[in-house]
Amino acid sequence: MEIADRAVYDETGQHAEDATLTALVDQYAATLYRVAFSVLRNASDAEDAVQETFLRVLRHRGTLGEIRDHRVWLIRIVWNIVLDRKRRAKTRPETDDVAELARVLPAGGLNAEQRAAAVQYHAHVLACVDQLPTKEREVLVLSAFEELSSVEISSVLGITESSVRSRLFRARNLMAGLLQHSRSIR
């Protein structure tokens, strides 16, 4: 029976795709969440972005076998999703970022006053990051992930590796200038 054989084959293939998808969730959901949180800076938004990423993968699970590097592919998907969400979302007040940082940052043996000062400092740094040009900001945010090489960053952003390095150099210079300027004002 040819049809029965095909049905068995389809069932087997479907189970294999499901198993691959489950393995991808187990392996990369946390990484994708951190990438999403670094852009959105909101826990629930970041989790929504991760969910949407895997839903897109589910829709195209027939092509999973053609993907060489699943990690970079998934990071690219979540990166596009979070950028799209960030673009569509209204600008949130800085106080929201401070409150979210105070909630998620580890205490690290600091007392309440030191912790509040650390949160304020980090929020200020993030505000300076937001002032950077888009291209430089994207490279700077992705370079903070230790597990991403410059080649992987270039494939996520769709640019060359030399562009990644030059943009990162400019971003660091701009950030240093912004932070120094704010210190001199204080």
Added chain:
Amino acid sequence: MNFSTQNNASIHYGASATGEETLRLIAGLPAPKLLEERVKANLNSAARTARILRWPAPLVRSQGWMHSIAARSAAAAAIVFVVAGGSWGVYSRVQPALPTNVILMPLRTVPSNGFSSAGAIRTPQTLNGSVVAHPSAVMPRQNKPASKSANQTTAKSRQSRRAVTDARE
């Protein structure tokens, strides 16, 4: 990857001076607990709803009948035939509008003397005869020759009267 070894900027300023310390801190935050479980549950529910609308497996898979070249060609030919037939049907029924060649004719007033044109579209003007524009304008012209003749008759009668009187004398 450590970018600080590749760039002079980070060596010059340091990670804290460029704010990368903060970004690394955020990039290293742990994911919420049971994130994977929630994602899997969402995927399972989405896959279940998607399977309701799924095509039968023999139609979808690579070994399905639709993937044979003959079936694809037949389907393409059928589509072309239907589209061409429909177009020809519409074309053959709808005639293009001819260019209009209409001359506007002046409205004819029905003569009040009891005669009608009997539905004739065009009647020669000779039947109607010459039309007098205004009677008052025509009347003096008719009187002038009459007065001339009257004058001539009076002159002739005077002459005849003179001749008669001359003859009597």
